[in-house]
Amino acid sequence: MTTKAEPLLGTAREWVIDLAVAAAIGLFIGVLGPYGSYLNGPVGPRIFHFIVCFCVGTVIFGVLHRLAAAGAKRFRVPVWLAIGVALFVGCVPLAVFISWLATTLWPILRDRIAPLEWYGQCVFLSTPMLAFFVARRALKARASVARAMAPTIFPIVSEPKPGQVICLRMEDHYVRVHTLAGSRLVAGPFERVIAGLGNQEGMRVHRSWWVARAAVVGVVADGRNLRLELSGGLSAPISRASVARLRQAGWLSPERAAEDSA
16 A cells, blocks of 8 residues: 655644744743843733744744755755755844844844844754754654554454465464465454454464464474475474374374375
8 A cells, every 4th residue: 555645845734733833932932031032122012023933933944944854865965964054044034034023023123133143043043943843854754664664454353364364373462364365464362363263174283373274285394393384385383282183183194194295
């Protein structure tokens, strides 16, 4: 099954969350009044200023960091370098906007703050924002890799299908079901998966193996160890505790061996 590629510039849900967080941070910073902004006047315009600035910065860096990451992958350059360039480039338009808004709200600032100081403030406040974007991107990439490597789990109610099973093998907390069409993983205890086979004839030949009787095509001795050769080129080990039961059931009888060698 193919997975749908995510939009280059992010999903609508991501943008809603990012802007909501930016507004909350802007409200908090506005109440604090950093860089002496608490001296500019009433708290209302100050809160408005920081909320708008953080939202604009979120839009700028939300776009730039995604484009930088995509460009780094395409041109095979380090992602950290591309993100760093995005930071210093994005702070230019952001500093222009912030200085315009601040001097519009508080005209007295026009002669107090130089352009380079506006830019430095932007770099200082934007670095944590961009670090958040990068960290989130890394977590999403790690989650995508984990999902891609995770086994496909099939519900026990529909798998395995009786009549098609060659053998079952325990793998950690799952059971691998080998059928005529391939293999897949099923979640659940080994005993429950065996019970789900219904009346299909077979036997548990090892602690972690169940084999269908019809799938056995031969018996191979490797020293004192025995293995069952199965359809599809598979083989299953026979535990020493299971030898007597298999022999009693006729799986290891001379007649069976003669049929296998014929």
